[in-house]
Amino acid sequence: MRPARFQDFAVETLLKAPEIKNAEPWTEPDRTFGIHLTFNTGAQLWAAITATAAPGDDYDRPEIPVAYEPPAEVAWPDPYEGGKVTPPRAEAFLAAAFTNSGSGEIARAYEYSAGATPTRPTAHPGMGIVFHDESRIQVLFQHTARAGQDKGGRSFDLQDAF
Structure with missing residues (x-):
């Protein structure tokens, strides 16, 4: 899946996920694709989307999606620790959201902190x-x-809990 189509798919998928209040496309001058998430607690996460093309794929040609059986659904992990979102819990929550999306294009989703x-x-x-x-x-x-924080054009660091 190419990044532009994934961005649309991600927003649509995450708007259906429990604990997500809002999901919308996000860009910055040096980032073409991304998503901005707001959790039900009001915590916010901005994530960039990057891609690795399928072998032999040429972005100048139309995309040809490949679909098989979607991954088996998994239990929704709690994104909160002590009432705040943490990066490892957000990773697991997002991996579950895409695993549970029902998309036959997805082989697997994984969180970086798992290993x-x-x-x-x-x-x-x-x-x-x-x-x-x-x-x-x-x-x-x-x-x-x-x-309660507003990004307001300022760059926020990644926090241990938010």
Whole structure:
């Protein structure tokens, strides 16, 4: 799945997810594709979308989706720890949202922190999706804001809890 179509799919999928109050496309001058999420608590997450094309895919030609059986649904993880969203919990929650989307194009979704250890932490929080055509989407967390904060053009750092 290519990034433009994924952005639309992500917004549509995440608007149906429990604990998500709002999802909308997000861009910045140096980021073409992204999503801005607001959780029911008011916590916000801005994530960039990057892609790895399927082998032999040419973005100058029309996309040819490949679909098989969608992944089996998984239990929805709680995105909150102590009432706040944490990056690892957001990763698991988003991976579940895409796994549970019913899309036959998705082979699997995974969170980056799943294989992290204290001596080998995740370099950047986020999650990934592997599609049946072997393309990949990376959803990289960029900014967070606690309930009541307004990004207002300022760049927020990633917070341990938001």
